[in-house]
Structures are given as C-alpha cells and as structure tokens.
Amino acid sequence: xxxxxRAHKILELLETYGEVDIRQLANYIGVSEVTVRxxxxxxxxxxLLYRTHGGAMKISDVIKPVSFATKAEVNLKPKDAICxxxxxxxxxxxxIFIDCGSTAFRLCQFIKNKxxxxxxxxxxxxxxxxHSAVTINLIGGxxxxxxxxxxxxxxxxHISRYHASKAFLGVDGITAEGLYAxxxxxxxxTLAMAAQTSCxxxxxxxxxxxxxxxLKFNDLSIVDIIVTNYNGxxxxxxESNGISVYSVTV
Amino acid sequence: xxxxxRAHKILELLETYGEVDIRQLANYIGVSEVTVRxxxxxxxxxxLLYRTHGGAMKISDVIKPVSFATKAEVNLKPKDAICxxxxxxxxxxxxIFIDCGSTAFRLCQFIKNKxxxxxxxxxxxxxxxxHSAVTINLIGGxxxxxxxxxxxxxxxxHISRYHASKAFLGVDGITAEGLYAxxxxxxxxTLAMAAQTSCxxxxxxxxxxxxxxxLKFNDLSIVDIIVTNYNGxxxxxxESNGISVYSVTV
DNA sequence: TCAAATTTAATCATAATTAATCAAAAGTGA
DNA sequence: TCACTTTTGATTAATTATGATTAAATTTGA
Numbered sequence: 001x002x003x004x005x006r007a008h009k010i011l012e013l014l015e016t017y018g019e020v021d022i023r024q025l026a027n028y029i030g031v032s033e034v035t036v037r038x039x040x041x042x043x044x045x046x047x048l049l050y051r052t053h054g055g056a057m058k059i060s061d062v063i064k065p066v067s068f069a070t071k072a073e074v075n076l077k078p079k080d081a082i083c084x085x086x087x088x089x090x091x092x093x094x095x096i097f098i099d100c101g102s103t104a105f106r107l108c109q110f111i112k113n114k115x116x117x118x119x120x121x122x123x124x125x126x127x128x129x130x131h132s133a134v135t136i137n138l139i140g141g142x143x144x145x146x147x148x149x150x151x152x153x154x155x156x157x158h159i160s161r162y163h164a165s166k167a168f169l170g171v172d173g174i175t176a177e178g179l180y181a182x183x184x185x186x187x188x189x190t191l192a193m194a195a196q197t198s199c200x201x202x203x204x205x206x207x208x209x210x211x212x213x214x215l216k217f218n219d220l221s222i223v224d225i226i227v228t229n230y231n232g233x234x235x236x237x238x239e240s241n242g243i244s245v246y247s248v249t250v
Numbered sequence: 251x252x253x254x255x256r257a258h259k260i261l262e263l264l265e266t267y268g269e270v271d272i273r274q275l276a277n278y279i280g281v282s283e284v285t286v287r288x289x290x291x292x293x294x295x296x297x298l299l300y301r302t303h304g305g306a307m308k309i310s311d312v313i314k315p316v317s318f319a320t321k322a323e324v325n326l327k328p329k330d331a332i333c334x335x336x337x338x339x340x341x342x343x344x345x346i347f348i349d350c351g352s353t354a355f356r357l358c359q360f361i362k363n364k365x366x367x368x369x370x371x372x373x374x375x376x377x378x379x380x381h382s383a384v385t386i387n388l389i390g391g392x393x394x395x396x397x398x399x400x401x402x403x404x405x406x407x408h409i410s411r412y413h414a415s416k417a418f419l420g421v422d423g424i425t426a427e428g429l430y431a432x433x434x435x436x437x438x439x440t441l442a443m444a445a446q447t448s449c450x451x452x453x454x455x456x457x458x459x460x461x462x463x464x465l466k467f468n469d470l471s472i473v474d475i476i477v478t479n480y481n482g483x484x485x486x487x488x489e490s491n492g493i494s495v496y497s498v499t500v
Numbered sequence: 501t502c503a504a505a506t507t508t509a510a511t512c513a514t515a516a517t518t519a520a521t522c523a524a525a526a527g528t529g530a
Numbered sequence: 531t532c533a534c535t536t537t538t539g540a541t542t543a544a545t546t547a548t549g550a551t552t553a554a555a556t557t558t559g560a
Binding site for chain 1: 252255258272343349373376380381385386387388389390391392395400404405411431
Binding site for chain 3: 531532533534535536537538539540541542546547548549550552553557558559560
C-alpha cells in the first residue's frame with residue numbers, strides 16, 4: 001500500500017464523513033497509527049485536509065474567522081507598541097491613509113482625540129473611529145467580507161483623488177528586496193495609497209521582517225519609515241535603502 | 251469529540267437561537283462546562299461569536315450600530331410589510347441601490363438569499379448583508395456618523411459611475427407636489443441614485459405621505475413606484491402623475 | 501451602596517495525542 | 531550481491547486536551 005493509495009482512501013473517507021480519526025483510519029487502511037499520522041501531516045501541509053487533534057477534517061468544513069473588529073487578538077503588545085510610536089508622529093491637521101491590515105487597525109485607539117482626517121478602506125477602522133474627533137473618509141468599491149475591506153477599480157480611483165500627508169500601511173512580509181502581499185487587491189491598495197502620500201509608514205511586527213509571501217509587489221522605494229519591534233540585522237539594509245527605522249521595545 | 255466539531259455545534263445552536271448559555275451547551279455537547287468556556291473564549295478570539303457573561307451571542311446581533319437599531323424599531327411593522335412587498339420585485343441578477351434610510355434598511359432581511367448586487371451608502375446595510383449571498387458595492391466618501399452613511403461629492407461621483415435596475419429609496423416626506431428631505435446630503439444621494447436607475451421605488455410608511463419637510467428637492471418625476479401602507483386620497487394624485495402605488499396592509 | 505449568587509480565571513491532575521528517536525523491513529541501483 | 535535510501539512500526543518523552551477544585555471577578559437585587 002503506497003502513500004498515494006492511502007491518501008486517496010483518506011480523502012474518500014473524508015468526503016463521506018467530513019471528519020475522520022486516526023484509530024479509525026489505521027484500522028480501515030491496515031497500517032499503524034504512526035503512519036496514518038505521518039500521512040495526515042503531509043496531506044495537511046499540502047492543504048488537502050485540515051488536521052485536528054486526533055484526526056482530520058474536510059477543508060470546507062473548517063470554520064474561518066470572519067472579522068477582526070471584535071477579535072481579541074493574541075500578540076497585541078508588539079502591534080500596540082508599534083502603533084503607539086507611529087501615532088506620536090500624527091499631528092492635528094494631518095490627512096492620513098490607514099489600510100485594512102490588522103496592525104494598522106490598532107492605530108485607531110491612539111488617534112481618537114486627534115483633529116485629523118482619516119481615509120481608509122477598512123470597515124473595522126470606520127467602526128472604531130466613528131465616535132471620535134476624527135473625520136472619516138471611506139473608500140468606496142467592492143466589499144470584501146473576509147478581509148473586512150473595500151477593494152477594486154473604484155477603490156483605486158477613489159484613492160487617486162486624494163492626497164495624504166502620511167500613510168500607515170501593513171504588509172505580509174518585507175525584506176531588503178521588497179514588499180510582499182497576501183493578495184493582489186491588498187498590493188494594489190498599498191501602492192495606490194503610497195503613491196498619494198508624502199510620507200509612508202510601514203507598520204511591521206517582527207514576524208513580518210525578512211518574511212516573503214506569495215506576491216512580491218514592489219521594491220522598498222515607496223517606504224519612508226518602518227516602525228517595528230524587530231532589531232536584527234535587516235535594519236541596516238533598510239537604512240541603507242534610505243528608510244528610517246523606528247525601533248520600539250515591547 | 252474534537253474542538254472543531256464542537257465549534258460547529260455551537261455555531262449551529264447560535265444560528266438557531268441567537269444566543270446560548272454555558273450549561274445548555276455543556277449538556278447538549280456532552281462535555282464539561284470548563285471545556286465549553288474554553289471553546290467559547292477561543293471562538294470569540296477568532297471573531298466567530300460574541301462572548302457574554304454566562305454564554306455567547308451571534309456576532310451579527312451585536313455589531314449592529316445601536317443608535318440605528320433603535321431608530322429602526324419605530325414603526326417596524328409597516329416598514330417590514332412595505333419592504334417585503336418591495337423585495338418581491340427583486341430577482342436574481344438585479345443590481346439595486348439601497349439608500350441610507352431606516353426604512354430601506356429593513357429591506358435587507360428579505361434579500362439575503364438573492365443573487366444580486368447591492369450598491370449602498372448605508373453602513374448598517376453593509377453590516378446586515380455581509381454574510382449573505384449578496385455582493386456589496388459600498389459607496390465611498392465622507393462618513394456621516396449620525397446617519398450611519400456615506401455622503402459628499404465623492405459619493406455622488408461614485409454613484410454616477412454605476413447603473414442599477416432598481417433603486418429602493420426613502421424620503422422624509424412626499425406629496426403630490428414633490429419630494430422632501432431632511433438634509434441636502436440625503437437629497438443629493440436620492441437624486442443621484444434615481445438618475446442612474448431604470449425603476450425607482452419609494453418606500454414610504456403612512457407617516458411620510460402628505461408630509462413636507464424643510465427641503466423640497468424634486469418633483470415626483472423621478473419616482474416610478476411607491477410602496478406604502480397608506481391608502482388615503484393622495485394615492486390617486488400619485489397615480490395621475492404616472493406612478494404605480496403598491497398598497498400593503500399591516 | 502452592599503451582599504448574595506453566579507460566572508470566570510487559575511491551578512492542578514489525569515488522560516489522550518503527538519513528535520522524536522531508533523530499529524527493522526522493503527525497495528533501488530550499481 | 532551489496533551498500534544505500536525510503537518507508538514503516540515500536541517505544542518513549544513531550545505536548546495538548548479535558549475536568550475538578552477553588553479563589554477572584556462580575557452581575558443582580560435589594
């Protein structure tokens with residue numbers, strides 16, 4: 001019985017029952033539980049199924065989080081420290097872009113009392129800033145429910161009509177070679193905002209630095225300032241690219 | 251019983267009842283209350299539900315802006331009857347405008363399963379339709395917090411880029427002489443949407459018929475259909491203006 | 501406001517699952 | 531055949547999930 005044959009059987013069972021457990025599989029296929037475990041792990045790595053404690057589930061049955069508006073996120077401290085530092089640069093009269101990432105969202109709590117105008121495509125940001133001193137300009141276009149954001153051609157056009165003094169953006173990954181995004185939509189928004197801004201801030205917790213993602217969408221030239229809790233060797237490379245790096249401690 | 255399976259059951263119950271309590275869940279699922287508590291906490295962290303003292307609630311029941319929800323509760327039954335009738339005219343493939351009034355908001359509940367595209371400047375409408383079959387296009391511009399809507403030049407321009415088969419609009423008052431709005435912003439939005447629509451529906455409960463407000467912004471020529479629970483003498487005047495009147499009973 | 505009742509968070513113990521290590525078996529290619 | 535890799539299974543230590551217990555926090559009602 002080869003791995004491929006077993007994988008096939010596992011997917012069959014998964015299709016029928018929605019979920020399977022290790023003992024059941026070991027019995028049915030006639031191999032040891034250790035082997036089943038190895039199979040499941042490698043299949044999960046390929047995205048063929050969702051590994052659970054004691055078994056596996058069909059991918060489509062897995063419940064995905066919907067919005068981070070109410071999400072009590074883990075690892076908030078680095079993000080909050082980064083945003084607090086970034087917010088210190090925002091002065092009354094500023095017009096700023098805030099993008100739809102979860103890091104930039106944390107900026108909201110620090111700017112509620114500032115007399116500024118915020119342009120954003122993020123629905124949680126709008127909710128958060130609604131009853132604050134801030135004036136909100138919401139970017140229009142197609143609503144992406146999973147990202148809780150507005151995207152598309154109309155959104156890009158909307159952005160191009162405005163100009164901001166500062167933009168506070170997030171990325172999926174950043175290296176000396178450039179910027180990486182999780183989707184083309186996000187990349188386009190980031191680029192559009194950066195193009196209309198005098199000074200672009202990248203808010204990156206340490207996990208983003210040195211990380212690449214599936215789409216490299218630009219070099220570092222659009223970035224003016226990186227705010228991060230990372231202080232390893234990449235920092236020098238950023239600085240030699242003409243970027244200021246604000247280091248924060250958590 | 252894995253965590254994932256329990257999560258499914260919890261969400262199922264939540265969908266049915268809107269809220270659940272810990273004891274009930276522990277009993278139903280067959281695990282200890284401690285475990286249920288842990289499950290609820292981790293699910294809340296993922297934004298899958300709203301954790302309450304002693305249980306949990308459906309997210310969508312929570313994130314609705316309170317100010318609007320209460321406003322919408324005035325005269326609910328006529329509004330619902332009107333919207334139900336209006337929704338009957340909406341067919342798969344339609345592109346519709348929904349404006350930011352409290353009446354038009356009640357339309358959402360009747361269109362969740364339709365395969366349509368909704369263009370709106372109303373934040374509550376976006377929230378309400380988020381997890382439905384509907385595709386949402388959000389109009390961009392200045393956010394008006396009190397009205398929970400998007401307004402301004404950019405909004406009007408956004409609207410002018412699209413065309414809809416039907417528009418579902420509300421007004422502050424309507425007489426044989428014309429349409430009355432509570433603010434210039436609302437008037438502009440209404441006009442802009444009507445201008446880009448093949449068939450314009452006015453959703454007016456009886457309190458709006460024959461009422462004037464501080465701004466008369468247009469005659470009745472932009473109106474194609476009035477849906478109302480009013481059946482007094484004004485109806486004939488509307489009909490002699492070439493408008494169809496759908497009468498509903500509460 | 502206070503006090504009683506309820507719910508929660510924290511700690512610990514136990515049971516189940518997993519990852520890691522190593523050895524045996526089966527396949528590979530010269 | 532022999533050396534080599536790959537796959538599999540057994541064993542054990544580490545991790546994770548769960549439940550019981552109790553102190554702390556929250557809600558409720560007077």
